[in-house]
Amino acid sequence: MKKLIIAGKEFSSRLFTGTGKFSSSALMEEALVVSGSELVTVALRRIDLQQKETDILAHLTHPRINLLPNTSGVRNAKEALYAAELAREALGTHWIKLEIHPDPKYLMPDPIETLKAAEELVKLGFIVLPYIHADPVLCKRLEDVGVAAVMPLGSPIGSNKGLRTIDFLEIIIEQSKVPVVIDAGIGSPSHAAAAMELGADAVLVNTAIASSADPVKMAFAFKTAVEAGRLAYEAKLAPKTNMANPSSPLTAFLND
Amino acid sequence: MNKPGDFNDLFQTLSWSEIKESILSKGAVDVELALQKERCSLEDFKALISPAAIPFLEKMAAKSMATTQKRFGKTIQMYAPLYLSNECQNICNYCAFSLDNPIARKTLTDQEILNEATILKQWGYDHVLLVTGESYKVAVPYLKNAIRLLRPFFSYISIEVQPLEEAEYRELISEGLSAVLVYQETYHEDQYKTHHPKGKKSNFVWRLQTPDRLGAAHIHKIGLGVLIGLEDWRTDSFFCALHLDYLEKKYWETKYSISFPRLRPIETGANEKKSFASFMTDRELVQLICAYRLFKPEAELSLSTREQESFRNHVIKLGITSMSAGSKTNPGGYSQPSESLEQFEISDERSPSEIADMIKAGGYEVVWKDWDKALHLPQPVI
Numbered sequence: 190m191k192k193l194i195i196a197g198k199e200f201s202s203r204l205f206t207g208t209g210k211f212s213s214s215a216l217m218e219e220a221l222v223v224s225g226s227e228l229v230t231v232a233l234r235r236i237d238l239q240q241k242e243t244d245i246l247a248h249l250t251h252p253r254i255n256l257l258p259n260t261s262g263v264r265n266a267k268e269a270l271y272a273a274e275l276a277r278e279a280l281g282t283h284w285i286k287l288e289i290h291p292d293p294k295y296l297m298p299d300p301i302e303t304l305k306a307a308e309e310l311v312k313l314g315f316i317v318l319p320y321i322h323a324d325p326v327l328c329k330r331l332e333d334v335g336v337a338a339v340m341p342l343g344s345p346i347g348s349n350k351g352l353r354t355i356d357f358l359e360i361i362i363e364q365s366k367v368p369v370v371i372d373a374g375i376g377s378p379s380h381a382a383a384a385m386e387l388g389a390d391a392v393l394v395n396t397a398i399a400s401s402a403d404p405v406k407m408a409f410a411f412k413t414a415v416e417a418g419r420l421a422y423e424a425k426l427a428p429k430t431n432m433a434n435p436s437s438p439l440t441a442f443l444n445d
Numbered sequence: 446m447n448k449p450g451d452f453n454d455l456f457q458t459l460s461w462s463e464i465k466e467s468i469l470s471k472g473a474v475d476v477e478l479a480l481q482k483e484r485c486s487l488e489d490f491k492a493l494i495s496p497a498a499i500p501f502l503e504k505m506a507a508k509s510m511a512t513t514q515k516r517f518g519k520t521i522q523m524y525a526p527l528y529l530s531n532e533c534q535n536i537c538n539y540c541a542f543s544l545d546n547p548i549a550r551k552t553l554t555d556q557e558i559l560n561e562a563t564i565l566k567q568w569g570y571d572h573v574l575l576v577t578g579e580s581y582k583v584a585v586p587y588l589k590n591a592i593r594l595l596r597p598f599f600s601y602i603s604i605e606v607q608p609l610e611e612a613e614y615r616e617l618i619s620e621g622l623s624a625v626l627v628y629q630e631t632y633h634e635d636q637y638k639t640h641h642p643k644g645k646k647s648n649f650v651w652r653l654q655t656p657d658r659l660g661a662a663h664i665h666k667i668g669l670g671v672l673i674g675l676e677d678w679r680t681d682s683f684f685c686a687l688h689l690d691y692l693e694k695k696y697w698e699t700k701y702s703i704s705f706p707r708l709r710p711i712e713t714g715a716n717e718k719k720s721f722a723s724f725m726t727d728r729e730l731v732q733l734i735c736a737y738r739l740f741k742p743e744a745e746l747s748l749s750t751r752e753q754e755s756f757r758n759h760v761i762k763l764g765i766t767s768m769s770a771g772s773k774t775n776p777g778g779y780s781q782p783s784e785s786l787e788q789f790e791i792s793d794e795r796s797p798s799e800i801a802d803m804i805k806a807g808g809y810e811v812v813w814k815d816w817d818k819a820l821h822l823p824q825p826v827i
Contacts, residue, residue, distance in 0.1 A: 268820060
């Protein structure tokens, strides 16, 4: 399996994971280790730097895990910039998952504020991975301002509905010069495999693992599905067809 | 002043008795239809809180549990109330802080506020709810000072105080206020006047318009609720759900929480206690919690220490996402036990760590911190 490179950093695993919704931090840690994930996103709002030993961070120390702090909770570009600076200071990483969703109900990303914030954050030296709608033009605009990857959604976050935006994801994957990470709505390993077969560079999964009855087993299921999907993409799928392909009735008369 | 087109305009077009009638007329078919939907309408909510839904309670509970876990995971957030003052110029005939109730009055000094904060921090709290009565002593300057004192200790500060003007809310938000709880108590206008005969609180419409002013001030979270026991809980809860639905569409950047305060016995001085007939059974409270969850999968549903141990132990899985523990409802109660009288008697007297152990034993994670002061920059005061 080809390694994934984002902003010069190599990843062997193409499964990115989240840290929310687990019933305990110990279970989260076990699931993340089994998932093989090397990039794990954590909400700044959940981190308590005053209580480091009991905090979620104490369970994210596996050497393979790189932290990707996210700005979840901010409502505009200005707040995102401030949160990103704080995350950089607190966690010592200049990688940031930019999430701006002013709507607390469906957590829909704000394209206008996200573009504004991305541009500023890149100037400030951040490696920016923005969470966005599956909007091909927005992806190109973000690429222009220098983001390291784009993270379009497959369906509403937490919905587990799969790749409902598939037509737009295909365009994004076709056009993108930066890695495409499909970020929200992936509800089952088959969705993840489908995303990888489509040519996505990685997927980010949280709810589907954390909210399953056995998160550790589900983490392993996703690991293998992502690998299978990626290998299938690299091996190039045979074309689909509905019927056998016998002779060519329309052009058989051509005999030169 | 409220801007034109607030909730009162919608409210005035509705009839309490017609709504009560339409809730009671819902049948099993309406409940079954509501249970099949991914998102419930207000009419579905009526069916789910109707007597016809009682036989479907187990199904409702299962769906509510699954919906909650999908949205929130297996987590319960913790908050603590911090009573700053029991001085009050209102007469509310169900509340121990009522002006006509001859109890010792107390408003915390800066040092006393800090003493309380120290204990809550030791217990692990990071979300705090400041509570006062309504008096000139606890007007905006007092609240502003309290928020300034507490901001270094807590990442999420809420208040449950008298309704304020939009500009006053903006001022407090700029100091670090994140959420405001303002329960209508009852949406029955005549009953409201009976229960609140005197003081600023007797102005029903001013209170009804408060969430609009909060939304306009761009508050992060608004808490709604009715005081269960004042009027028919079904009709009151429908109005509350309608209020929530209205606010969510209009102030779409704000989060919402719902609380379920059931009236508890209060002390009326000289070892006398006033009890209220309970108008809602435990079964009905579970029904209401599940109905809200199915109606608004994203709403925070909060349960206080008014409820009893065994009820709280079981209900955490059925839709509740936020809880308090070890609460004292008298000002100074954490650092100087029983020096001033309580607002109401709590039922679940377990400590925060005992509650946390109970939650963990149920397979849930206890979330103390789910916000960061850094996430909301102070808004400029206009």
